[in-house]
Amino acid sequence: MNFDEVIDRHGTHSVKWDMMEKIYGVPADDGIAMWVADMDFRPPAAIQRALQGMLDHGIYGYYGDDAPYRAAIGWWMKNRHGWTIEPEWIFTTHGLVNGTAMCVDTWTEPGDGVVLFTPVYHAFAKVIKANNRRVVECPMVIRDGRYEMDFDNYDAILDGSEKMVILCSPHNPGGRVWSRAELQQVADFAKRHDLILVSDEIHHDLVMPGQTHIPMALIEGVADRLVMMSATTKTFNIAGSHSGNVIIADETLRAQFGARMAGLGMSPNSFGLVMAEAAYSPEGAEWVDALCAYLDGNRRVFDEGVNAIPGVRSMKLDSTYLAWVDFEGTGMCRDEFTRRVEQGARVAANHGPTFGSGGESFLRFNLATPRSLVSEAVERLQAAFGDLQ
Numbered sequence: 001m002n003f004d005e006v007i008d009r010h011g012t013h014s015v016k017w018d019m020m021e022k023i024y025g026v027p028a029d030d031g032i033a034m035w036v037a038d039m040d041f042r043p044p045a046a047i048q049r050a051l052q053g054m055l056d057h058g059i060y061g062y063y064g065d066d067a068p069y070r071a072a073i074g075w076w077m078k079n080r081h082g083w084t085i086e087p088e089w090i091f092t093t094h095g096l097v098n099g100t101a102m103c104v105d106t107w108t109e110p111g112d113g114v115v116l117f118t119p120v121y122h123a124f125a126k127v128i129k130a131n132n133r134r135v136v137e138c139p140m141v142i143r144d145g146r147y148e149m150d151f152d153n154y155d156a157i158l159d160g161s162e163k164m165v166i167l168c169s170p171h172n173p174g175g176r177v178w179s180r181a182e183l184q185q186v187a188d189f190a191k192r193h194d195l196i197l198v199s200d201e202i203h204h205d206l207v208m209p210g211q212t213h214i215p216m217a218l219i220e221g222v223a224d225r226l227v228m229m230s231a232t233t234k235t236f237n238i239a240g241s242h243s244g245n246v247i248i249a250d251e252t253l254r255a256q257f258g259a260r261m262a263g264l265g266m267s268p269n270s271f272g273l274v275m276a277e278a279a280y281s282p283e284g285a286e287w288v289d290a291l292c293a294y295l296d297g298n299r300r301v302f303d304e305g306v307n308a309i310p311g312v313r314s315m316k317l318d319s320t321y322l323a324w325v326d327f328e329g330t331g332m333c334r335d336e337f338t339r340r341v342e343q344g345a346r347v348a349a350n351h352g353p354t355f356g357s358g359g360e361s362f363l364r365f366n367l368a369t370p371r372s373l374v375s376e377a378v379e380r381l382q383a384a385f386g387d388l389q
Contacts, residue, residue, distance in 0.1 A: 001287060003041050003294045006370050016040075016366075024348040031346045032369075032377045037172070037322060039237040039368035043279070044287035047236060050278035054271070063270035069277045073245060076280035077230075081204065083215045089247050089254065091261060092268040096202050096244040099229050100166065101127045103246070106260040107196045108133050113162035115195065117149055118356030121172045124200075125356060136162055139357045140174075146316055147174040149182065151189055164196045165189070170203045170213060170319035173355055173364045177211045177318040180219070187222035196253075198227045202244070205235040205288050207319040208296050217249065224250050227257070232276040235288060237368075243272025295321045298367040298374045305378030310388040321368035325349075328361035330388065338363065344384030347377050 009017045010028065016036045021028045024035070042048070054060070070087035077083045093099040100123070108114060110132040116124055118137045125135045138154040140147040167186055170177050178186075190197040199216035207213050217228050231244035248254040278284070302323055303314045311329030327337040334353075341347050341363060352362030367374055 001044075001290045003291065004370050004372065005042075006372065007040060007042070009040065020348045024342050026342050026346050026348040031348060032373055032380070033348050034366045034369070034377060035348045035350045035364070037234065037320075037366060037368075038239045039321065039366075040370065040373075041237055041291070041368065043236045043238055043275075044284050046278040046281055046283040046287075047238065047275050050274050051271070054274060060270065063268070063273055066273060069273045072277045072280035073247075076285075077215075080285065081213065081215050083217055085217075085247055085249070089249055091246040091248070091257060092273070093244050093246055093261075093266070094268070095233060095239070095242045096200055096229050096231050097123045097127060098242070099244050099246045100124060100198065100200065101131065102257070102260060102266075103166075103196070103198045103227055103229075104128060104131050104133060104164065106257050108163045111161075112164070113158075115154075115158070115162050115165035116356060117167065119173060119352065119359035119362070120166075120168050120355055121200070122350075122354040122356075124166050124168075134161075135356075137357050145313070147171060147176050149185065151185055154189065155192070158193055160193075162193060162195060164198060165193075166198045166200060167216065168200050169216060170201075170207065172203060172320055173322050173324040173350075173352075173359075173362070174315055175317035175320050175322065175324060177207060177213055180214050183214060183216055183219045187216070187219045187226075190225055191221060195225065196227065197222060197225050198229065200229045202229065202231050202234045203320045204230060206292060206295065206321060208299065208317060209293065211318045213319065217247075225253075226250065227253065232279045236275075236279045236284065238272075238275050238279070241269070241272035241275050243268060243276055294371075295367060298369075298371055299323070301371060301374050302365070302367055302378060305375075306381060309382060309385045312385065321366060323365040323367055325363050325365060326361050327363065330385070334360060340384040341381065345377070345380035347380060 016033045020026050020031055020033045070090055074085050077085050113134045113136040114128045115136045117140050128135050141150050204213045228247040233239045299317050306314045313326045315324040350364035352359030
């Protein structure tokens with residue numbers, strides 16, 4: 001577990017590094033990619049061994065007998081999150097963006113509203129709009145430097161045409177680990193407005209020391225409308241496997257989702273299943289613990305350096321490896337602070353407005369990279385805003 005190792009990803013079909021210059025204008029030769037949410041770390045050795053076993057066998061046929069795969073998921077959820085699931089609750093999708101699209105397709109119709117607590121992961125809105133549904137934004141508020149939900153306001157926003165609400169838990173891009181009370185408020189809101197509740201918990205393993213993620217499935221009064229989504233991909237840096245799980249306890253919802261999966265002829269790829277089974281293991285758990293400690297160190301280095309820039313503030317990170325940085329205090333327009341980051345510091349970060357209302361003055365920085373690159377990025381950012389010192 002050498003997270004300090006700098007691995008050159010240029011020329012490997014890496015979206016994060018090989019598309020940086022085309023998308024952000026950050027030079028490929030010395031730019032630092034801190035945008036798309038994958039990590040610059042190799043996954044646990046258990047995953048590498050599992051893949052090597054497939055290569056050594058040399059035949060890549062149809063995957064059968066997924067009982068060990070389902071058992072591994074059950075073991076992980078029970079041991080890491082205190083959540084007991086049944087094997088038949090699990091559907092495997094081609095990642096969780098695909099899982100989100102499947103949920104939208106299964107339980108809403110064109111023109112229906114889908115509620116998002118914004119700002120939030122940008123793929124949600126893209127999928128909703130691409131399916132000819134309406135994005136209903138419920139803006140969050142910042143109190144004491146972190147996001148909170150305002151349900152009195154949200155009740156007034158909804159008009160009854162909404163059929164679904166999607167929660168990001170933990171929150172991307174704000175890094176919040178929602179409290180039990182907040183999750184109960186979300187559950188009550190969904191019930192009050194008769195909404196299917198889709199809880200995307202892809203970051204649930206990536207929590208900072210001292211924080212505890214609570215699965216929405218452990219909240220009372222929501223089982224009959226709840227769809228849980230989780231994946232190994234974010235936790236173990238295997239996003240290219242395009243594998244995710246939609247986990248549904250309610251029998252009626254499960255039958256509806258299963259029928260839609262069957263209607264589209266969907267089935268998972270064997271590489272994703274083999275990697276997931278290897279990841280959800282005691283060896284994988286040990287790796288995740290070490291990873292979270294390392295990410296916490298990166299967070300400290302980044303926050304200390306960025307928050308030293310006058311007018312710049314990085315939101316406190318409870319979870320994920322995605323720093324949400326507010327430049328409003330600089331007094332600069334969005335084009336100006338973005339230009340300084342991309343052209344001055346030569347750092348590629350996600351643009352805040354893509355996350356919806358409330359993201360206008362923000363950029364999102366991916367900290368899941370060797371600490372030497374985090375430190376280098378901080379030095380460059382301080383230099384790019386040096387006239388504010």
